[in-house]
Amino acid sequence: MNLPKVFRSSTKTISGSTLTWNDYFTLRRRRRIAERVITIPTTLGGFGLSLGYVATREFDPTPIFGQEPIIIYGIGTLVCGLSGLLIGPILGSSLWKLFHQEEVRLMEQRDREFYEHIRKNRADPSLHTLRNPAPDYYGEKIKSVADYRKWLRKQREIVKKGTFHIGEESI
Structure with missing residues (x-):
């Protein structure tokens, strides 16, 4: 064919x-x-x-x-x-x-695992702001293992930035 x-x-x-x-x-x-x-x-x-x-x-x-x-x-x-x-x-x-x-069966199995990883490692949506938006919430732009690692680093940065600035609102 x-x-x-x-x-x-x-x-x-x-x-x-x-x-x-x-x-x-x-x-x-x-x-x-x-x-x-x-x-x-x-x-x-x-x-x-x-x-x-x-x-x-x-x-x-x-x-x-x-x-x-x-x-x-x-x-x-x-x-x-x-x-x-x-x-x-x-x-x-x-x-x-x-x-x-x-x-197809293997892809569906990996899809479930991948989206479970995304859901588990995604930063809390309440930490996202206009200055600190959520990068690729569903992991659609991840095209390789290296991209996944970059995505994880960005999620960790959001958690750090979001939790660091929590106490500054009362000052």
Whole structure:
């Protein structure tokens, strides 16, 4: 099959029932790319199909919801494009899972572990301020083990800054 790289299964097989963190981040990145790539045609498809419908339609001059029909049809066309934008990541994720069936179970297991690490090590939201905002609350920007370590350091800095300034408000 001639599939784009993000949909092809990796050439190296994942041994045993564990997935290394580096492999996990690589597969996670490929899954996100697949979701984003599929979003483009679904958005254009939704927009194009609705535009094609509106272009072949004869307009009745009777107002719809008190507005000109062309305005309502234009809003409908935009809504169809936005629906394609929302459906794209769902379809992309489903296609990725279809072509990576052996890795899906391992990925889901690592996802649970990763998000448990994120939840456990995340700084308390009450410590976040405008001057000290929360960096990457859900860990979406973490792309490697080194990025995870940087994220942990930033979370610790927030805890230090937040707890250090607690007693200064009464002065």
